[in-house]
Amino acid sequence: MGISDIASKISGITLSDAPPQEQTPYKNVISVPGTIEAENFDNGGQGVAYNDVSPENQGGAYRTDESVDLVESDGRIVVGYTRPGEWLEYTVDVSEAAEYELEFTVSSLNGGGSIGIDVDGETLLSGIAVPRTDDWDSYRTFTENVTLASGEQIWRVNMESAGFNLDKIVVRPPGSTSILRSPVIENNLAIKTVAGGFHVTAGVSSAQLKVTNIQGRVIFRKSGVFTNSFIPINAGGVYFIHLTQGDKRIIQRYVACQK
Numbered sequence: 001m002g003i004s005d006i007a008s009k010i011s012g013i014t015l016s017d018a019p020p021q022e023q024t025p026y027k028n029v030i031s032v033p034g035t036i037e038a039e040n041f042d043n044g045g046q047g048v049a050y051n052d053v054s055p056e057n058q059g060g061a062y063r064t065d066e067s068v069d070l071v072e073s074d075g076r077i078v079v080g081y082t083r084p085g086e087w088l089e090y091t092v093d094v095s096e097a098a099e100y101e102l103e104f105t106v107s108s109l110n111g112g113g114s115i116g117i118d119v120d121g122e123t124l125l126s127g128i129a130v131p132r133t134d135d136w137d138s139y140r141t142f143t144e145n146v147t148l149a150s151g152e153q154i155w156r157v158n159m160e161s162a163g164f165n166l167d168k169i170v171v172r173p174p175g176s177t178s179i180l181r182s183p184v185i186e187n188n189l190a191i192k193t194v195a196g197g198f199h200v201t202a203g204v205s206s207a208q209l210k211v212t213n214i215q216g217r218v219i220f221r222k223s224g225v226f227t228n229s230f231i232p233i234n235a236g237g238v239y240f241i242h243l244t245q246g247d248k249r250i251i252q253r254y255v256a257c258q259k
């Protein structure tokens, strides 16, 4: 067998010559409203169901025959070792065209990441900053509101800027959550909800704090620099806490139980 025969045999087994795999849901089509676990990306492999820079599963968890880096962290399976330009696709079925709230669960040691979502090739979200959580094993949520069409669709989650772990995205009708865990945009801007009220920090430059009730009426307003300042909420009901500082903004829902 000559060199050219060997070369043709080698090229005959390279993956690039294999026909592309068909894209199918990993377990089931994911019902929305519902939970998209990041690790349950579609079947189909590199270039079809996902784009992953490193050929091996660097975390070594869950789906060990895929290139996507899956890590066990804080008792969860998450997508880790994210790199800019990587993406994952999910086959979802939206029950009803409506507004929904997307709640992302993430961790990030150093912050600086951003995420986006395309639906059937159209941008749904782009440039969404992923909060810093100071530890890879420390997870937080943040939410974005979107309008979705009904029916089966392919969601592509884009790792626009890297440096975060993605656990899951919960999709729910807006207004259906109870107390959300606190998002942190930067270390110096945070809302931490607790029973009986919330703590607010805007530690570096002056921020505006506004609390509205479910009718949109402002019931509390404060501006300046706060460090872990406690704002009591005494009457039961649903409130929205708005914290803005320059172009940064956190809006968080707070549900106070009747006493």
Ligand SMILES: [Ca+2]
Pocket: 052, 053, 054, 055, 056, 057, 058, 067, 068, 069
């Ligand atoms: Ca990989």
Ligand SMILES: [Ca+2]
Pocket: 037, 038, 039, 076, 077, 078, 079, 166, 167, 168
């Ligand atoms: Ca997960």
